[in-house]
Amino acid sequence: MTNTDSKPVVGISSCVLGEKVRYDGGHKRSAFVTDKLSEFIRFAPACPEMGIGMPVPRPTIHIREIGQQQRLTDSRDAQVDHTDKMQAYFSARLPQLSQLDGYILAAKSPSCGMERIKVYTPEGELLHRKGQGIFVQMLKQQFPDLPMEEDGRLNDEGLRESFITRIFAYHDFRRQVLNTLSVRALVDFHSRNKMLVMAYSPQAYQALGRLVAGAKGHEETISKQYLTLMMRALSKPTNRRKHTNVLMHLQGYFKKQLDKADKQELCEQIDKYRLGYVPLMAPVTLLRHHLKKYPNDYLQQQRYLQPYPEALGLRA
Ligand code: SF4
Known part of the structure; x- marks a missing residue:
């Protein structure tokens, strides 16, 4: 069915993998990432702040808006500016970054945070909380289509x-x-x-x-x-209505092969899914069962029936 014989390679903020690289010597290990995803995805961990030579522990840094630019500076001293080093680090890593299939980022970081990052004035006053980490800004500009997500949002x-x-x-x-x-x-x-x-x-x-x-x-x-x-x-978020449309479309391919009882069972499963009584996996499993019995080249190659390894359990 779906070709998943080679694992995707996903960049990840090292601290999300459990490495103690944060400014305070801690980490932000995500159990979903280390216990579930690591079986199906090859990770390419990196800590951009350590990549530009910062130690652990280290002084805190933040983003300051200076003129038209956002700069990554020491939180106590605007003169200590790490932005150019971060740009050079990013440029040096471009060959590896261009081989990635996604990126998992640590939330709230002025380097890795994807959204709602605090941005300060040149004097260090809070300006707004609508910023993006400096490393992520570079990543998004260079690879606008690359799937990216923050560790915390993966709980949804x-x-x-x-x-x-x-x-x-x-x-x-x-x-x-x-x-x-x-x-x-x-x-x-x-x-x-x-x-x-x-x-x-x-x-x-x-x-x-x-x-x-x-x-x-x-x-x-x-x-x-x-x-x-x-x-x-x-x-964009999808919903039961859109999935139901696709399931009914797929059901149509078995019109001629299924007997009355099988047709009714499939209809019931799709309807139960539509109403929220069973997970998506229920009608999909039944469709796959019929597909084994009545092979159809076009349907067998449909990524929809297995968009990622089933053992991830995301449709259950
Ligand atoms: S959030 Fe990014 S820069 Fe900060 S410790 Fe984690 S990997 Fe390093």
């Missing part, structure tokens, strides 16, 4: 499922499409991911189809546009 089931789905889709896209940049590869990828995208955004599903149809002669540009659009679609 919906955000977690969307993030893991994006990591595996991005991984597949990099290997299957960006490596070859052929229309054939793009068409095949689109075919495998139709139901998955539909479960997040029927509009994006249509728009991606139009992109693929016009890819000949513009393979590189269209592939990049495709990735951007798909990643945007998969990062």
Whole structure:
């Protein structure tokens, strides 16, 4: 079904893996990351602050808005500015960063935090809490489509499922499409991911189809546009209604093969899922069971039926 034979490589703030690299000598170990994800994902840990030569423990740093720029400075002394070093560190790591399929970031850090980071005036007064860590700013600018998520947000089931789905889709896209940049590869990828995208955004599903149809002669540009659009679609929350639509669509492929009792059982499972009585895994398992009995090439390759390793248990 889904090709998960090689593990995605995901960058991660070292402290989230449990390394004692924080300013106070502590860590921010995430049990989900170390106990669950590590079996299916290869991590590329890095601590940007240690990467620019800061020790553990170290003086606290924060972001100051100076003129039009945001600078990473010592929290007690604006003259101690680490921004250029961080830029040089980021540039030196670009070859490794460009091989990643996602990034897990530590929340609240002026280097790694993805959102709601405090930003101060040049004098050290709090200006607002709408900043992004300096390292993350660089990461987002260079790799706008790369799936990124903060450690704390991975405790939310919906955000977690969307993030893991994006990591595996991005991984597949990099290997299957960006490596070859052929229309054939793009068409095949689109075919495998139709139901998955539909479960997040029927509009994006249509728009991606139009992109693929016009890819000949513009393979590189269209592939990049495709990735951007798909990643945007998969990062929006989905819901039971959209999943139910896809399940009913898949059910339609078995119209001729299933007898009355099997049809009724499948209908009931989909309806129970729609009403919130059973998890998504229930109707999906039944569909996969029928698929084994009545093979169908198109359905068997659908990433929707297994967007990531089942043992992660995200649909249960
Ligand atoms: S948040 Fe980032 S910079 Fe801070 S300790 Fe963790 S990895 Fe290092």
